[in-house]
Amino acid sequence: MKKFGFLLAAFIYVSVAIAQNVKVYPTNWWVGMKHNKVQLLLRGDSTLGAHIPTIKYAGVQLTSYNKLDNGKYLAVNVTIAPNAKPGNVPIELKRGSSTQTINWPLLARRKGKGSSFAQGVTSSDFIYLIMPDRFSNGDPTNDRIAGMRDQSLNRDTVFNRHGGDLQGIQNNLGYLQAMGVTSLWLNPVLENDMPDRTEHGYAFTDHYTVDPRLGGDKAYQALIDAVHARGMKIIQDAVYNHVGSYHWFFLDKPTKDWFHEWPTYTNTTYKEQPLFDAYAAQKDYKQMADGWFTKQMPDLNQSNPYVANFLIQHALWTVEKFGIDGWRIDTYAYNDLAFMNRCNKALLDEYPKLSIFGETWVHG
Template sequence: MRILSSLAIALLWCCFLSPAHAQSFSCYPTNWWVGMTTNRVQLMIRNTGASIDIQKVSLQYPGVRVEKLHRTPNPHYLLLDLVIEPGAKAGNVPITLNSKGKSLTIQWPLHNRRGGNGKDYARGVGSEDFISLLITDRFANGDPANDRIPGMRDQSLNRDSIYHRHGGDFQGIINHLDYFRSLGVTALWLLPVQENNMPNRTEHGYAITDHYTIDPRFGGEAGYLKLGDSLRKHNMKLILDAVYNHMGLYHFLAQDPPAPDWLHQWPAFTQTNSREQTLFDPYAAPSEHKKMVNGWFVKEMPDFNHSNPFMATFLTQHLIWYVEKFGVDAIRVDTYTYNDPVFSNACNEQLLREFPRLTLFGESKVNGVLNQAYYTQNNLDLPFKSNMPGTLDFQCLQNGIIPALMEPVGWMSGVYKLYNTLSQDMVYKNPMNNVLLLDSHDDNRFFSEVKEDVRKHEIAFQWLLTCRGIPQMYYGSEVLMKGLNNPDGWLRQDFPGGWEGDKKNAFTGEGLNADERRVQQLVQQLGRYRLGSSALKKGKMMHYVPENGVYAYFRYDDNQTVMCIMNTSEHKQAIDFRKYTERVNGFQQATNVITNEKLALDQAAEIPAMKMWVLELSR
């Protein structure tokens, strides 16, 4: 929790509370800015030491006024609706709380905005980007001094345990930004960075215990600001992992809620049924719908009640605060299908009103393309229409590239499933906003998924970096990190070279075997090629029905045409370029962008078994 004195919020005088109680006041949001489109702010004042017995609130500051005061059933809280007029100036806003002739004045900071909305921050990510997903605790330790923080519940520090903390931090990431650039990566998505003061399993960050505090074991607020500044200097972007379905059990809103209805309450612990169909199934029982949205993930993660307007405002404001405070460029929303859809739309709308170029994409781990499309902007004629611009494209993973490489070639199996999934893109308003992935912190490492077949792993990366949408790589997959989701800790091991004394170092290449180096070099080559490829970044896509396990698709625009051919069979296959006349007509030659091998388009070619070519066509 952030104490007001640490934010230069002075408690000037207090007679109706003891000095000890006075020092326990906190405000959320901890500050705001002048010139914001969101100029109405609901300020939560919390006192953990005693009740807030207030008869009157007064505020004397040009351009700022109190519109309404809300009392909560829990007397530790007071909610103030503030209006910040367009002409207001930056400064400390004195808010005086009056009780029985005595008063307390709080200085609440009002800052100038950072410049460059949509240009220098809140820039969004698009198909021109290449995202890398990181677990901060498991990537690199740049500052061992913050590995343990006195007073925090989880004091574990043991790299030999998949469940303990390992010491990675923001400085470790900053130290290796050149490595990401060598891969062609343009944006970093970090798992949640907010305080996670839980007793154990804090490496993932999804059990937030204070929305306005950056976890000090990562480097705190100063470290996160430094990371954002460093990314901008490298022409890279910052993606925030937002969690507004649930929080950690030790969050003050769980331990001391303003009112019981800020959380979803059940007579006994009730877990979500995780069935997204209940939100749109015309035959769904209302009780099943309720269990999906209102049920808790686990006992340690209480579920927010988005239909409570105060709770909804708290969550929306904190996201706006993060974008403006830290210069966030895009937001990935965790467990998006479990959130109240009406709240989600309202939150998205307010974020995009404040930051028009900001990008949002949700985690919609569902069953089928139609189900996935329901949770993003789509062309479906339904009573509810999502305004979420993009989604993590689990369908192209689970019903696409995995069966393409792991199932035998058949009429309805193998690579045909990838073709079939992509052919359903007509349901999305803009499928280029979908984020493609091979693996993540919750999914099997792709190298393990394909039974450690390097050939298949190479095909998958070539597909990831050439198909429509926004490619996202999970840290370490480029050097064949392994792990099955049994349990999930095996998916979240340390990046080789991130700790002093590591025998294997992916940053320098020391200790990597031949396969690891080869795949890493493949990603570096294709990732950097993609940076300069207009067709792969923004071009249209055309594909052909697979035959004999061979799937061909083109990315093209007025300036460039790239042909991608994958042979998913265990036999070499003949390629007759004349079959693809709509796209090869007028071109004479194809150059393999990885090997630089030249192929004449008027001659037949032969692609080896389990191989992919990425070819740039020339006249």
């Protein structure tokens, strides 16, 4: 009897451990969204792909699921009905006689769309660009985070971190507003767990985590709330074209074609002419569009539907989660332009007043 009890306890422990180790992206969604068909990317151990997912929750239907090339992932497609209520949606993962359950939060929507967030900017706004690491250090306790790859902290060189953070920006909102600033545009705030040159933020390693050296999710939300309380606006820097080479889905790719791969390393040419030249050679077009921005920034394959869904859903999630007012899109011309049209449409369908503007970095 004791042996049976021990085996049962061990089985329960293993089942719970597996469930706890499964990550779901997007990490939550909201009731009442126009974008009510959501593709969940589940990430776990090497057996995850062998599980069969089911959902039993009023107003949420699991329409299909797909095994990916990498057995550590599952893509689960759900439709959220207009009458669905907020709550934890249980996703059951069954394999043989064992079942594990993951709770996926379905939340009530943020109030004030178009009036207190997703307001957009106009020609009357004074937009002030800030690189958070370089502006002001409001919390020295987060200057270095144990376990992160870049432990530099040296204000004597432009190549190291300086310690600026989101609290430092919040502390100086009065100063900025006194200058006439009405909108803040921040360089990327998402996690950049790269070995070096992390101060600029353009090499994401986790889309769903604000960099803890900047203060993390709570500090970002506190800053945005403080900005809006002053009648100001906030613009987030979006990077769809590439990620950092230490991103979890580059180190462990969900599908073989998640990125644009080349037989040998191939850099983009930084020359945009082939994109709009009707007589351009296909070779030139492909290298401009699919070549890597740098060796540390692998190029995402946005024609892969799983990649496209991941990026679009993250953009929508960010607006609703944090309440941003606009997107500045990095390296616009390097993206798949059909994907960009689809992404922009999804954002504007959900948030009609949201501002979207793009940048490109090219050599003549």
